[in-house]
Amino acid sequence: MVVHIPTWEDSSRVFENPFDTLWWFGERYHKKYGQKWPMEGQTPPEGYVYPSMEGIKLACVLAVVLTIARFTFERLIAEPIGRWFGLKHKLGGTPAGPNAKLEALIMKTKKPTSEQIAAAAKDADMEIREVEVWIRRKQRELMPSKLNKFKETLWRLCVYTFAYTYGMSVLWQEDFFWNTQLCWVGFPDLTWAIKKSLYYYYLLEGSFYLSLMVSQFMDTKRKDFWEMFIHHIATLSLIGGSWFGGCYKVGAIVMATHDISDVFLEAAKTSIYIKKNFWSNIFFGLFTITFFASRLVYLPFKVVFCSLVEGSAAVHNWPVHILYNSFLIVLQILHIYWFTFIVKLLIKIAAGSDVEKDDRSEDDTPPSSSAEEKKQN
Template sequence: MLADVWREEYWLPAGVTWEDMDRLAPSERPYPRDLLAALPLALGFVLLRYIFERFCAPPMGRCLGVRNRLRAPAAPSPKLESFYAQQGTRPTQSDVHRLMSLCGKNQRQIESWFRLRRHQDKPCQTKKFAEAAWRFFFYAVAFAGGLACLIDTPWFWDRRECWRQYPIQPMQRRHYWYYMLELAFYCSLLLRISVDIKRKDFKEQVIHHLATVFLLSFSYCANYIRIGTLVMLLHDSADILLESAKMFNYGSGWKKVCDVLFVLFTAVFFGSRLVIFPSKIIHTTLVLSMEAFQPFFGYYFFNILLMVLQGLHVFWAVLILRMVPKFWTGKLEKDERSDEDSELEEDKDVQGGKYSQTGNEVTPNYKLPPLSNSCVLNNLTHRRASIVDRMRKAQ
C-alpha cells in the first residue's frame, strides 16, 4: 500500500524516476521524511505563541489603548449552568419550558440568562488583539525572510525558471527552512483551531489551513519548491496589513490609522490574490509548466489545490466588498468576519436595552414612549386645531 502511494507517475513527470532524483546531492534533494521536522516546529510555535500572548501582547495593547468592555455576569444558577455546559448554549423552545419548571423562572428570565451567559463567553478585546498581534509578527518576519531568500533567485524575476530542468532542481537550505517554518506555522494554527476565536468564516479558515498544509507538503515532496516559495510570499504580503489593521481597530483613538491600513489591505489583497495569483502563479502552473513536461497526476493535484485557494480568495473578496460601502459612509463598525457569537441584538439587549438584571431576577426595562407620540395627545391636538379653523371661517 505504501509503495503504491510513492509510485513515480504520481509524483514525477513521465520519463523521470526516483533514481534520476538521486543525481542531486542529499542536502539539495527534498525527502518526504523532511516533513517530520514540521511537527516539533509546530509545537514550538504553539509554545512561542503562548509566551508572546502572555508577555509581549499585553504591553503592546496598553500602548494602543486596548480595553476590555464591562460585561454584566449572569446570575448564578447551577441548573442553567449545567444545561449550558452539557447540552448547548441555545436552548430550544421545549428546553426553555422544561427549564422553567426546573428553575422556577419564566420564559423571559430563562432566555435573558442565556443571552447574558453567551455574552459572558465572548472573547475579550485583549484576546483578539493578542491573536492579531501574533499573526502580524509571524507574517511580517516570514515576508521579510521570504523576500530576502527569493530576491536574488532567477525564478523570482522569470517564471519560466520555475520549470527549467524540473524536477531535478537543487534545493537551497534557506528555501528548506522557509518551507518548514511556513508549514509548521499552519500546522500550529490547526492545533489551536479549537481554542482560537471562531469567526463567521470558521469553516473556510479550516479549509484554507488544510489546503495550505497539503499544498506545502505535496509541493515539497514533488520538488515544486520554486513555485511554492512564490505562493507563500504572495500570501504573506496581504496578511501583514490585515492583522495590523485589526490591531489598531481593537485600540482606541486609532481610527484614521485603521482606515488607512484597511484601504492598503484592500488594494494589496485584490491586487495580489485576484490579479497576480491567477494571472501569474496559476498561469505558470497550468500553462508554462507544460513547456517542460506533459501533465501527470501531480500536475492536476497541485493545480486543484491552487484552485481551492483561489475560490477562498473570491469568498473573502466578497466579504471585503460588503465592507467597502460601509467604510466610505463611515458606518463600518465591525469586520464582516467578526466573531461567530457576536450578535448585535444581544449586545443591545444586555448593555441597556430590553432587560436588566437585579439579583436572581431578570426584569423588563421598558422605556416610556415620548408624549409627542401618544395617540390621545395627537387626537386632542388635531381636534383643537379643527375648532380654531371653524372659528376663523365663522368670523
C-alpha cells in the same frame, strides 16, 4: 520501465512509522512514472538540499516550537501591551448565575430561537423575559475577551511580517520570480534540489500553517471556521506537494503572494482591538488593495496561469502537478468567498462607519440587557 514489486520487508517498513510510510509511497510513485528518486545515491549541489522526510519531521517539530513560542509571546509580550492599551479579560456586567436547565440550553446552541426560549422558560418555571436576560448575560460571559483576540492577532501579525520579509528577501534575487517561465526549466531533474534559503522559507511557512491548523480549534471561533480549516489543508498540501514534486519555485511565489495581504489584515484587526480607528481604516484599505491585487489578479492570471499553462508543457501531465493545480483552484475559490466579506466592510466604510470588527466573527457582543433588567426591577 521497471516497476518495483513491494516485498515483505517493504511492507513491514511501511507500517513501522507514518513518516517512513509516506516516504515509501513516494519512492514507489516516482519509480512508477520513470522518475529517479532524488535520494538514490545522489548528492545535492553545494547550497542545495533534496526533499526528504527529515524535512517533514523538522517542520512538525518546529510547529510545536512555534506553538510554545506563541503562548510565551502572548503571555509575556502581547498581554502587557494589550493591558497598557486598556484591554481586559473580564467583560463586566452582572453574572448570569447558576441555572442547570438554562445552561443545558446554551450548551446546545449559543443563539437559541424564540421557541427554544419559550420552552426553556416553561421548563425552568421562569418568565420569558427573565430567560432572555439570563441568556444575554451568559453570552457575554462566554465571549472571548478583546485582550485574548488582541494577543492572537498580534502573534499572527509578527509571524506574517517576518515570513513575508524573509520570503521577499530570498525571492527578490531569483530569476524565476520575475519570469515565471523559468520555474519549469529542466523539470524535473533540475528542480529536485532546492536552495537552502528557500528550504528555510518552506520550513517556516509549513510549520507555521501546521501550528495554525492545530491552534485554530483553541482560538476565537469565526463563521468561516471550516473554510479556514480547508484553507490550511490546501496550503499545507501545496507546500508539501510543491516541495516533493519539484514545483517549489511556483510554491514559493504562492506563499509570498498570500503573506502580503495577511500582514495588513492582522495590522487592521490589531488596531481595531486597541480602538485606533484611523489606523484600522488605513490598514484595511491597504489590505483590500493588496488582497485584490495579489489574490484576485496576480495569483490567477500570473501564478495559476504559470502552473496550469506554462507548466503543462514541461511536466507532461505529471500527476503531482494535476493535484497541485487542484489545490490552487481551491484556494482561488476561497479567495473569492472571502472577498465578499471585504466588500461588505467597504460598504460600511462608504456609509461613514469605521471598521469596528471582523464580520467573520461569531462572538459579537450581545445586545445590552439593561432595559430588561430595569423592567424586572
